């Protein structure tokens with residue numbers, strides 16, 4: 084009986100330790116997923132000649148995006 088209690092106590096401590104590791108790592112994993120998504124979206128928009136900020140097609144625009152009214156330099160977008 085005492086051995087079973089020790090085993091259950093050890094399993095409970097292991098479960099709590101795993102939960103703490105997941106709780107500490109989840110913000111880092113979440114932020115890295117968001118950062119990865121934003122980088123991929125910017126790269127895709129750059130390849131398709133779209134404005135990085137809003138995704139609008141800038142081929143007919145000169146200095147301001149007609150969608151979000153943000154000024155841009157032709158070489159940077």
Ligand SMILES: [Zn+2]
Nearest residue numbers: 137148150151
């Ligand atoms: Zn825009």
